[in-house]
Amino acid sequence: EAGVVQSPRYKIIEKKQPVAFWCNPISGHNTLYWYRQNLGQGPELLIRYENEEAVDDSQLPKDRFSAERLKGVDSTLKIQPAELGDSAVYLCASSSRDGAQYFGPGTRLLVL
Amino acid sequence: DAKTTQPTSMDCAEGRAANLPCNHSTISGNEYVYWYRQIHSQGPQYIIHGLKNNETNEMASLIITEDRKSSTLILPHATLRDTAVYYCIVRVRRSGGGADGLTFGKGTHLIIQP
DSSP: OOOOEEEOSEEEEOTTOOEEEEEEOOTTOOEEEEEEEOTTSOOEEEEEEETTEEEEOTTSOTTTEEEEOGGGSOEEEEESSOOGGGOEEEEEEEEOTTOOEEEOOOEEEEEO | OOOOBOOSEEEEETTSOEEEEEEOTTOOTTEEEEEEEEOTTSOOEEEEEESSSOEEOSSOEEEEOTTSSEEEEEETTOOGGGOEEEEEEEEEOOTTSOOOOOOOOOOEEEEEEO
8 A cells, every 4th residue: 555645855945935745645544634844853733634624724824834635635735935944844644544644754845 | 632751762772672651641531642653854653552452563562551641662672773763642533533633742762772
């Protein structure tokens, strides 16, 4: 069974530029999560989807971050415009019925 | 979700059992104990979870005390590839699937020594 797929794996952009990350969850997983992980810290939840509905986006900085999950499968997380402090690893995860979450390899973003 | 306390770091010799403790004294009756690990430059990896009974899978064993205020993750024969940060997380698991996001603490940095 394929795991959670994320792309790109690495991204370097200049500040004020837009950037987008893509995630394909494990087949059959209705719940999808986006996390951000700063260097030396544990991941922090940004948003959670149940199918195509964003049910928890309280930690998403809505002034510059947006996300979508059309058709309840793939998801895209966007930052526009990016700031220096957005440099981090962006992780996508999906969960099975027993509540276990399975993470992708992450996208490492560097904003210059 | 209840708070957990873990040692900052631990060493273990290769081939020996690694026992990672976790305290969760404020755990409530409907909260499960989950363990994840994160190997350097990779996403977190699910290991095991349990409610009150001991659990075992191909990766590890989870021992939960009778009062559920603490637990121990056991890697029976540690290898160098088990070097990682191990996170103990307590959270409610909803019936019918779906679950809130995980709240990661600082975890335990386990170093397997050759």
